[in-house]
Amino acid sequence: MATVRALVRRPSPRLAEGLVTHIERVPVDTDLAVRQWQQYVDALGDAGWSTIEVPPIDECPDGVFVEDTMVVYGDLAVIAHAGATERRPEAAAAEAAVAAQGYRIARIGEPGTLDGGDILKVGTTVYAGLGGRTNEAGITQLREHLEPLGADVIAVPVTKVLHLKSAVTALPDGTVIGYEPLVDDASAFKSFRAVPEESGAHVVLLDDKHLLMAASAPKTADLFRELGFTPVVVDISEFEKLEGCVTCLSVRLRGAV
Numbered sequence: 088m089a090t091v092r093a094l095v096r097r098p099s100p101r102l103a104e105g106l107v108t109h110i111e112r113v114p115v116d117t118d119l120a121v122r123q124w125q126q127y128v129d130a131l132g133d134a135g136w137s138t139i140e141v142p143p144i145d146e147c148p149d150g151v152f153v154e155d156t157m158v159v160y161g162d163l164a165v166i167a168h169a170g171a172t173e174r175r176p177e178a179a180a181a182e183a184a185v186a187a188q189g190y191r192i193a194r195i196g197e198p199g200t201l202d203g204g205d206i207l208k209v210g211t212t213v214y215a216g217l218g219g220r221t222n223e224a225g226i227t228q229l230r231e232h233l234e235p236l237g238a239d240v241i242a243v244p245v246t247k248v249l250h251l252k253s254a255v256t257a258l259p260d261g262t263v264i265g266y267e268p269l270v271d272d273a274s275a276f277k278s279f280r281a282v283p284e285e286s287g288a289h290v291v292l293l294d295d296k297h298l299l300m301a302a303s304a305p306k307t308a309d310l311f312r313e314l315g316f317t318p319v320v321v322d323i324s325e326f327e328k329l330e331g332c333v334t335c336l337s338v339r340l341r342g343a344v
């Protein structure tokens with residue numbers, strides 16, 4: 088798997104004001120969050136990835152969750168139209184950053200809304216979470232952009248968590264993993280495996296063997312070791328307090344650009 092670049096975005100000093108929807112607000116330690124973010128970026132670097140910083144957007148507390156600004160497929164970056172209006176200013180600089188990496192640009196627009204965190208790619212299958220942040224018009228527009236590139240866009244329900252990728256991600260062989268109490272419809276996926284912890288459902292594929300995941304899912308890390316993977320564990324507690332996970336802290340650029 089050619090894993091080369093990732094977009095990241097430094098946390099805002101106002102991070103603690105970030106949105107919370109499905110969990111109770113608890114205090115966020117912004118200094119600790121900055122250290123955790125650096126450790127996350129270092130973990131990508133240690134795996135051989137180069138990271139590109141999107142200019143910070145201090146007036147947007149949730150800007151660090153840069154994955155939500157776009158969906159990248161092949162040589163195309165589809166710029167999202169955030170379901171939360173206060174997050175919409177985050178997209179412009181992210182668009183400029185991905186365009187500078189050579190990607191073609193398309194955009195989701197009104198009446199569509201879409202957050203990158205609702206999109207899970209498994210090969211040419213693109214699962215799109217229909218829920219609080221992404222609507223039917225957004226998914227229709229995404230389909231129009233990606234089908235010409237050979238993608239099959241499948242809408243799946245998301246009601247129990249913020250984003251589809253808060254509920255499920257996928258292993259290198261395409262098996263979708265999720266913490267069942269938070270998955271609306273496991274049968275929507277071609278292949279599904281349950282994991283024992285909520286944040287165990289979140290992995291970034293560093294390569295075919297190494298899975299970046301949160302320290303808050305130790306039982307799932309053990310499961311992944313039994314399956315032959317090597318977990319690379321980062322503590323992202325301060326981002327988890329804002330419904331963030333390892334996936335949403337970067338945009339992986341795996342395309343042929």
Ligand SMILES: NC(=O)NCCC[C@H](N)C(=O)O
Pocket residue numbers: 105106107108149152154155171174203204205249250252253329330331332334335
């Ligand atoms: N892709 C993601 O899971 N993003 C997390 C965004 C968290 C942020 N507090 C929000 O509610 O938008």
